[in-house]
Amino acid sequence: xxxxxxxxxxxxxxxRVEGEGSLHLRVAGRSVEEAQLRIYEPPRFFEAFLxxxxxxxxxxxxxxxxxxxxxxYQMSACRAIEDACGVTVDRPLRDLRRMLYCGEWxxxxxxxxxxxxxxxxxxxxSAVDLARxxxxxxxxxxxxxxxxxxxxxxxxxxxxxxxxxxxxGFHRVPAHDELRPLQEKLRRAAxxxxxxVGLVAGFDFPDTSLDADFLALSSPTTYAIEDGTPAVxxxxxxxxxxxxxxxxxxxxxxQVPHSTALHSRLDGRRHLTGPLARxxxxxxxxSPTAREAVREAxxxxxxxxxxxxxxxxxxxxxxxxxEALRIIAAYEPPARPHVDVPPxxxxxxxxTEAPRGLLYHRYRLDPEGxxxxxxLVPPTAQxxxxxxxxxxxIVERTLAEGDPTDEELTRLCERAIRNxxxxxxxxxxxxxxxxxxx
Amino acid sequence: xxxxxxxxxxxxxxxxxQLTLLDCEDELxxxxxxxxIAHFLEASSAVTPGPYDLALxxxxxxxxxxxxxxxxxxAQSRHLVTIxxxxxxxxxxxxxxxxxxxxxxxxxxxxxDYIDVLATSTPVSDHVDVDFELRGCPxxxxxxLEVITAYLAGRKPDIPDHSVCFACKRRGTVxxxxxxxxxxxxxxxxxxxxxxxxxxxxxxxxCFGPSGSPNLRALIPLLHRDGMDxxxxxxxxxxxxxxxxxxxxxx
Numbered sequence: 001x002x003x004x005x006x007x008x009x010x011x012x013x014x015x016r017v018e019g020e021g022s023l024h025l026r027v028a029g030r031s032v033e034e035a036q037l038r039i040y041e042p043p044r045f046f047e048a049f050l051x052x053x054x055x056x057x058x059x060x061x062x063x064x065x066x067x068x069x070x071x072x073y074q075m076s077a078c079r080a081i082e083d084a085c086g087v088t089v090d091r092p093l094r095d096l097r098r099m100l101y102c103g104e105w106x107x108x109x110x111x112x113x114x115x116x117x118x119x120x121x122x123x124x125x126s127a128v129d130l131a132r133x134x135x136x137x138x139x140x141x142x143x144x145x146x147x148x149x150x151x152x153x154x155x156x157x158x159x160x161x162x163x164x165x166x167x168x169g170f171h172r173v174p175a176h177d178e179l180r181p182l183q184e185k186l187r188r189a190a191x192x193x194x195x196x197v198g199l200v201a202g203f204d205f206p207d208t209s210l211d212a213d214f215l216a217l218s219s220p221t222t223y224a225i226e227d228g229t230p231a232v233x234x235x236x237x238x239x240x241x242x243x244x245x246x247x248x249x250x251x252x253x254x255q256v257p258h259s260t261a262l263h264s265r266l267d268g269r270r271h272l273t274g275p276l277a278r279x280x281x282x283x284x285x286x287s288p289t290a291r292e293a294v295r296e297a298x299x300x301x302x303x304x305x306x307x308x309x310x311x312x313x314x315x316x317x318x319x320x321x322x323e324a325l326r327i328i329a330a331y332e333p334p335a336r337p338h339v340d341v342p343p344x345x346x347x348x349x350x351x352t353e354a355p356r357g358l359l360y361h362r363y364r365l366d367p368e369g370x371x372x373x374x375x376l377v378p379p380t381a382q383x384x385x386x387x388x389x390x391x392x393x394i395v396e397r398t399l400a401e402g403d404p405t406d407e408e409l410t411r412l413c414e415r416a417i418r419n420x421x422x423x424x425x426x427x428x429x430x431x432x433x434x435x436x437x438x
Numbered sequence: 439x440x441x442x443x444x445x446x447x448x449x450x451x452x453x454x455x456q457l458t459l460l461d462c463e464d465e466l467x468x469x470x471x472x473x474x475i476a477h478f479l480e481a482s483s484a485v486t487p488g489p490y491d492l493a494l495x496x497x498x499x500x501x502x503x504x505x506x507x508x509x510x511x512x513a514q515s516r517h518l519v520t521i522x523x524x525x526x527x528x529x530x531x532x533x534x535x536x537x538x539x540x541x542x543x544x545x546x547x548x549x550x551d552y553i554d555v556l557a558t559s560t561p562v563s564d565h566v567d568v569d570f571e572l573r574g575c576p577x578x579x580x581x582x583l584e585v586i587t588a589y590l591a592g593r594k595p596d597i598p599d600h601s602v603c604f605a606c607k608r609r610g611t612v613x614x615x616x617x618x619x620x621x622x623x624x625x626x627x628x629x630x631x632x633x634x635x636x637x638x639x640x641x642x643x644x645c646f647g648p649s650g651s652p653n654l655r656a657l658i659p660l661l662h663r664d665g666m667d668x669x670x671x672x673x674x675x676x677x678x679x680x681x682x683x684x685x686x687x688x689x
Contacts, residue, residue, distance in 0.1 A: 013479055014479070015479045015480075015482060015483035015485070016479070016480065016481065016482065016483055017480075018453050018480060019448075019453060020448060020479075041450075042449070042450040042500045042501045042504065042531075042555060043500075043543070043546065043547070043555060044450060044500075044530070044531040045531060045533075045534055045539075045542040045543070045545075045546055046530075047545060047546050048534075048537070048541070048542035048543075048545040048546055049530075049533040049534065049537065049542070051545075053673060054670070054673060057673065057677075060643065060677070061530065061677065064452050064454075064529075064530045064575065064678065065452060066452050066453070066454075067451075067452040067453040067454020067455065067456075067457045067576060068453060068454075068457060070452075070454070111457075111460065115460060115481060116481075119483075125482050125483045125484035126475070126478075126481055126482030126483065126484060127481065128466075128467070128470040128475060128481070128482065129482070129484065131467050131470070135467070138467065139467070142463040142464075142466065142467075143463070145460075145461075145463055146463040146464075149461060149463075157634040157635070157637070157638050158576075158631070158634055159461055160454040160457060160458060160461070160576040161454060161575060161576055161645070163634050163635050163638060163640065163643075164638045164640075166640070170638075171635075171638045171639045171640040172638045172639045337639075414483065
């Protein structure tokens with residue numbers, strides 16, 4: 001049967017993504033009239049119930065927005081509140097925060113590469129299915145993931161919703177000896193990370209290119225994770241920076257009827273955050289080992305193909321392990337586990353790089369430190385528009401080249417969405433695919 | 439004998455508790471050899487319709503659609519186990535139960551009319567019969583494996599309901615309240631996490647919810663003694679298991 005007419009396709013609930021969402025696609029002939037990523041994750045109202053809480057509470061509370069990237073929430077919250085209170089955290093504590101964050105990048109990326117994304121490239125439904133033919137590869141992925149979790153468990157107390165993070169630093173910092181077993185584990189993980197780069201470099205990548213500006217933190221000396229200045233790389237190659245406090249002036253959120261997430265735009269244009277944006281903006285600051293991984297992966301300086309984001313994730317895993325090892329090698333226990341963060345009235349902004357993209361927090365405090373206003377802008381809410389554009393482009397191209405069945409189109413769309421590692425719980429709100437060939 | 443089927447479902451939640459299953463890195467492939475994972479959207483695009491032998495449900499009921507869904511899940515599941523503070527106590531999103539949800543919607547969304555939610559966030563057990571409730575925000579990996587193993591073996595899970603204090607003693611952690619005057623919910627909080635917070639020098643913040651027969655009336659004066667005013671105590675009890683602690687305060 002032919003599908004040249006108009007049709008509507010629905011994907012009820014997207015699999016291998018974090019959170020709950022659906023997709024609605026309306027196709028007329030060979031063009032896509034409408035592509036909506038419908039996020040039906042129920043709203044949880046974090047920004048509302050944060051009001052009235054003490055300034056010490058948002059790191060623990062906002063961690064619960066997302067079980068996959070709780071550290072990102074804790075770090076953006078700490079940064080924002082420390083900014084409001086005019087406090088700067090000592091260098092050794094900042095290093096420990098960066099190492100904790102590396103743990104989350106390793107865990108989250110290994111999860112996405114092996115358990116969520118690789119099955120698409122290797123024609124399986126899941127990693128468990130993949131393990132029937134490539135058990136050693138899946139075991140490697142799980143080992144890598146465990147190495148990330150080992151950092152989180154040591155520095156954070158546990159892998160999901162770590163308990164050891166507080167304003168100003170940590171409740172407790174590790175003794176020198178405690179890091180030694182971790183160091184050995186990470187050295188083995190570094191080999192697994194290299195083999196991962198080799199594995200993903202062998203995947204077949206459909207040819208496509210995103211048409212969105214990139215937004216990522218940048219830092220003069222390092223690949224920005226927990227600290228940096230927001231930088232924009234436009235599609236025309238123009239680059240600029242803005243202050244973290246100017247984030248609300250540049251990135252505006254709007255609500256759309258099909259989603260419980262708020263969509264956002266950067267200076268009125270589509271933008272994308274996450275691995276592709278970070279690599280394009282900060283790729284020069286990667287460590288020598290990670291630069292080698294870039295060459296091994298066959299990446300250029302800027303990559304706009306979302307299918308190839310898996311290559312950047314693999315490079316970032318190499319980098320995060322390298323960074324964690326560097327921090328361990330230079331580690332001297334800080335004199336105090338945290339600096340004091342006495343409350344004062346004011347507004348603070350905190351931006352860090354969650355594994356799936358830039359995460360902004362803003363809090364306003366009264367003189368006693370009570371939160372009077374809170375704003376969270378998660379990466380998936382920022383990426384939703386670019387993901388929808390990406391779907392239109394990929395589907396139209398497929399329609400131009402052949403005559404796909406509804407089932408083939410559905411599979412293609414789900415894959416295109418997974419490229420972006422969307423975190424739908426984060427957007428506070430997931431996917432149900434409808435393809436409308438009306 | 440046929441292989442038992444396992445299904446994982448999600449309602450309003452952060453995905454952390456179902457991620458705990460994927461965090462069983464050493465056991466995951468072995469488990470996948472013992473059960474057929476019939477429905478686990480976070481991990482697999484292959485979905486088989488019910489009935490299921492064991493369903494794990496994460497998340498709380500916050501929308502009319504989820505209230506219906508949880509009844510369908512119950513109808514398809516031989517055993518239904520809820521996992522995590524959202525599913526067992528309503529979760530952090532149950533803070534709306536103490537506020538005006540319409541005001542909350544207006545505070546977050548410019549167009550509240552697009553949003554269809556219930557005024558309360560409630561545990562799954564308020565809607566359907568639940569065979570076992572596994573506590574925690576997030577749940578503990580070892581406890582999750584114990585519950586799955588128990589249901590596969592046809593026995594009751596061995597999950598004690600004593601307080602975090604027992605776990606601190608077992609771990610050999612010096613009491614943070616006695617030694618440092620640090621406010622701690624350990625005496626009234628359900629064990630299961632391994633008493634991590636006191637081991638890291640902070641007081642327990644109650645993320646596993648109330649233990650069996652918690653003596654909150656005796657604890658609250660100690661919290662006051664250690665520097666917490668009434669508002670601070672209320673905030674401490676109203677986080678990830680607010681309705682469950684609230685019930686204990688009123689009892």
